[in-house]
Amino acid sequence: MPDSLPMASLDKSISLLMAVVKDSGRRPFSAISAEVGLPAPTAYRIAAALKKRGLLMNGQRGYYVAGRTLHDLGWRASAKEVATAACRPVLRELSRQTDATIHLGVLEDDMVTYIAKVSVTEDDLFTREGMQLEAYCSAIGKMLLSGLPDAVLQRYLASGPFYKLTDNTIADPTRLTRELCRIKKDGFAIDDAEVDPDLHCLAVRLVEEPIPLAMSIAYRRGGSNAADLLPHLAKLRKCAQTLRPLLSRCLVPIE
Amino acid sequence: MPDSLPMASLDKSISLLMAVVKDSGRRPFSAISAEVGLPAPTAYRIAAALKKRGLLMNGQRGYYVAGRTLHDLGWRASAKEVATAACRPVLRELSRQTDATIHLGVLEDDMVTYIAKVSVTEDDLFTREGMQLEAYCSAIGKMLLSGLPDAVLQRYLASGPFYKLTDNTIADPTRLTRELCRIKKDGFAIDDAEVDPDLHCLAVRLVEEPIPLAMSIAYRRGGSNAADLLPHLAKLRKCAQTLRPLLSRCLVPIE
C-alpha cells in the first residue's frame, strides 16, 4: 500500500458507523466490525467515541443501534433544510444588493412555509422562518400555486373560502385563477399589499424537483407600491439562475 | 494536557460536521471551522473526507451543506428503524426458543406495517418486512387498535366496510368492538386464521411512546389452532418485558 489516504481513521469510523446503521440489528457488532475489517479493540474504541457523541447507542448486549444525534443530523439534512443551507449565502448577497428582505418558501398543505428569511439590516417584517401563511395572498404562495397540476389546483380553488386580509387580497376564485394564469405566463408573482397593507413582494420560481421552491423580495415602506419592485425582477431572476445548479447539485432526487 | 482522549481526531470531525450542519448555511466554512477551533488545513482535510463519503457537499463557494449520506443515515435512525434494530436480536432469540416466526408491527393509516420479521428456520409465510396488512384481522393490528383513543377507534370502526378474508375474519363492527374490548382487558390478541386459513398468531403490546409497537408469534400449521399458541403467551410477555427498557433507552421522546 503505497500512499495511504488522508483521514484514514475517520474513513474507517464512517464505514463502521454506516455498516452498523445499515445492518439494522441483524448481526452482532463483532460480526460487523469483522466485515469492515477492523480488529476488536479498534472497533470498540471507535464505537465508544461514536456513542459518546450520540451517533450510536447500545442495544441488546453485543449490539449497537443508531443514536439520537444521527436522527437530528439526518433531519437537518432533509431536502428542505439542505435547500435552505445552500441558498442562504446567495440570498444574503441579493439582500445586500437590494437592501430588502428575501424569503425562501415551499408549499405545505395549502399554505406557504417560509424556510429562510434573509435581511442584512434589521427589518420590521412580521415574517419568521418556519412561519406559515395563506398561499393565495402571498407572492411566493401564488407563484407555487401557479405551478401545481391542474387537478390539484382546482381542488385548492374549491377548498375556500378565501378571506380578504386587506383591501387588495384577491379572494375571488375566478380572479385568483386569472391571476395564476398570468403568473404562469409571465414567470413572476406580485403581492401588492395583499396580506399586509404595508408589505409588497415580488416572487419567482426556483426549482420543482425534488421539492418546489420559490423566493421573493419584500419591501415594507409606506407610500411605495408593487410597481417599485419590478426593477428588481432582473436581479431576482439572475439570483434564481445562480441557485438552480447549486440546488440540483445538492438535491439530486436519487442517484 | 495530560491525557488526551481516545479518538480525538474522530471527535473533532464530528464536532465540525455537526457545526456545519447545524449552521444551515448561515456562516462560511472558515468561520465555522474557526469556531470549532480547527486550523484551516485540518478543517479542509476533514471536510474533504466527509465530502468523499457524502456526509457533506459543496454549496456556494466557501460554504458546505449536509450531504445525501447524512440524510440516508438519519432516515435509518428514525424511531421505527431504531426500534427494529434494537428489537431484532431479542426477537431472534424468541424465535429460536419457540421455533416460530416473530413479527414486529406498527399502525400506519389504519393498516399494520410489519417492520421486522424474524425466523430461524426457513418459513413459508407470505409476510415480508415493509408489508402492510389490514389491521382488523391481524393479531398485531387488533392489539394496536385496542390501544387507540376512543374517538379515533370509533372513526376507524365507521370507516369500513371490513371484508371477510377467511371464514374466521371478524368483519362485523359490533363483534370487532367486543373483541377489542376483550383484548384490552386481557392484554393479548389472537388471529385465529382470520387473514389466512393456515395462519395463527398471538400478539402482545410492547410500548406506546414514541410510537405504538406490538409483536406477535406466528405458526403456520395445518391442523393446529389458536389455542396451541396460548402456552407461549408467558414467553411473549417476558420478551416484551425485556424489550421495554431497551426501547425506552433508544427512543427517548426528547431529552
Add this chain to the structure above:
DNA sequence: AAAGACGTATCACAATGTGAGAGGAGAGAT
C-alpha cells in the same frame, strides 16, 4: 462450574493526523 462472548485495559511501535507556511485558483472591486 465451565465455556464462551463481550468489552476494556495495557503498551510499544510507527503510522498518521497535525498545522505553519507558501502558493495556486477564483471572484469581485477599482
Add this chain to the structure above:
DNA sequence: ATCTCTCCTCTCACATTGTGATACGTCTTT
C-alpha cells in the same frame, strides 16, 4: 485589464495519536 481578498491545496518535519496483539475482567449460557 490589474489588483486584492478569500478560499482551498500542497508540502513537510514533527510527535501526537491511533493501532492491534495479548491479556484480563465481566456477563451470559450450558
